[in-house]
Amino acid sequence: MNVSLFLKNECRQSWKILCSLACVLALALSIATAIGQTERMIKSSSAKAAEQFDILIGAKGSRTSLLLSTVYLRDEMISLTPASTLNILDQYKGVKWSAPLAFGDRVGDNPLVGTTKAFVTLGETRELSQGRVFQKRHEAVVGIRSGLAIGQIVFPHHGRIAGIGHRHENGFKVVGVLPETGTPWDRAVLVPIESIWAMHDKKIAQEPPQLEQWLLQKNVDALPGFSAIVVKPVSISDAYKIRQGLSSATSLDSRGQSVNLMAVFTGEVLVELYATLDSAMVAFEWFAASSVMISLFAVLITGFILGELRRTQFLQLRTMGAPRVYVMQVVWLLIMSVVVTGVVLGLLGGYGLSQLAAQVIGDNTGIAMTPVIGQSEWKVVAATLVLGALFALMPAVKVGRLPLQ
Template identity: 80%
Template sequence: MRVLLFLKNECRQSFKILCSLAFILALALSIATAIGQTERMIKSSSAKAAEQFDILVGAKGSRTSLLLSTVYLRDEMMSLTPAVALNVLRGYKGVKWCAPLAFGDRVNESPLVGTTKAFVTLGGARALKTGRVFESRHEAVVGIRSGLKIGETVFPHHGRIAGVGHKHDNGFEVVGILPETGTPWDRAVLVPIETIWAMHAKHQDGEPETLEEWLRLGKFDHLPGFSAIVVKPVSISDAYKIRQGMSSASAMDGRGQSVNLMAIFTGEVLVELYATLDSAMVAFEWFAASSVMISLLAVLITGFILGELRKPQFLQLRTMGAPRGYVMQVVWLLIMSVVLSGVVMGLAGGWGLAQIAAVFISQDTGIAMTPVIGLQELQVGLVTLVLGAIFAILPAVKVGRSQLR
């Protein structure tokens, strides 16, 4: 007798029930695999976004706030870093380049960032996609996803919330566009930091005519300060020296008060954040694993029920000479067809859910994210198949041992 022919006929008779079971299992497996893909996607994408920020220097405070504000352009409360801190950094020979950053304003939905040419070009390592670096105070370089084009003139608003705060009179002409990085900086508008000071009336008297003259002359005493300083070290050993030295240093601000400084490795703070994320994800993973087990139990119970409902047909096969193994094989394959369909749909559905999560997270954070079905998801699918194969033996044996009457 042909097992597959009988199995095909049985699947046709119980099509709705089997599809419902496969869908339930697929839904549970989708959630389980989507959680893992999303977690891995967030970690890899956020780590990639921080690659260009080896060391961050700021006023002593929250390390996490310094990271989120600088690398991911989140609106965080931070104290100003005295400009004299740049002079302290100049004392280290292991500094390849450093650049100050000033936050606090927006251009439409894009954050406005005051900085220097060194940051725009990453110390000469990055070329613009089109255009050039700003050369005057009323020029800007924008991220590729800012929605702005070369030649446009834009007017910023005070504050880091779009549509809130007064409009500044200082306009900027877009002269350059940065290459895509897959980070929140793709939405940013970069302008000379001198313009940020001028807009907030913090550095008007005796301003130099050319950009960054204060930087070349080393005159930091009367400057208002920065939100943070990005530092690129020459080597790993230099990085540790800079972090240790700057974390124990202090600098005088414009009011003559001493401000303690701190320096952080972005990767180190990210590891701490990932540890917190891992703790939160454990509960979700247990929930997902439980839902998969419950779905498999539902398949098992339904296998018993189908075995009882189809018992007359199976007994008829036995009376026609079919061996016990034939009947057991039919029941086992019937249940495994449900499990296999659920696993395949579950892996595809998990990728789809992770893709949806990637779209929403990318829109909110500006970080490019791409989910990938990895070894972890394949292992989950394989374990589900193995457990399903073991569970399917029970109803198959029960039906196969039924006595002929």
């Protein structure tokens, strides 16, 4: 007897029930695989975004806030780092390059960042995709996704929403565009840090320092300060020396007050954040696993129900000479068709959900994310198929043992 013919006939008769079960299993499996892909995607993308920020120096406070504000350009409350910190940093020979950063204002929806040429070029290791580095105080270099073009004049403002915060009178002419990084910095507007000081300090506005001359003259004590300092060390040993030295150092701000400093490795702070993420993801993973198991049990129960509903047909087959193995094979294949369909749809659905998550997270953070189906997802698929095959044996064996009388 041809098993496939009987199986096709049974699928036509019970297609509504079978499709419903396959969809339920697919939904549960979609959630399970999407969770793993999204978690891995967030970790890999956020780590890549922090690659150029080896060491962050700031005023003593929250390490996480310093990381989020500097690497991911989030609005965080951080204390001002005295400009005299650069004098302390100059004592270390293992600095490949360093650059101060100043946050606070915006250009439309784009964050405005005051910095130096060293950060724009990453110590002369990065070329601009268009234009050149700023040479004057009212010139700007923008991220490739800022929506701004070379030659355009932009005006910064306070606050996140344009038109609500105070608008500065002095504009900036865009002279360069950074290459794409897949990070929030693709939306940033970079200007000389002297411009940021001048916009907020009347004294500096009247007598502005020449562009980056204060770096060469080491005349920084009277300057307002920075949000943070990015440091690129020469070697790993230099990195640890800088972190240890700056973490126990103090510097004087422009008012002569002592400020405690801290120096952090971005990797260490990310590990702490990932540990928190892992704790939260455990609950989601258990929820997803439970959903898959419940779906498989639903398939199992439906297999028993179908066995009872088709009891007469199976007995007729047995009476006509069909062996027990044939009947068991029909039931097992019927249930496995539901499992396999649910697994395929679930894998595709999980990838689709993770793509949606990547789009939403990317729009909110500016971090480019790409989901990938990895080993963990294939393990979930394999486990589902194995459990489904085992569960399908139970109703198959029961139907095969039906007495002929």
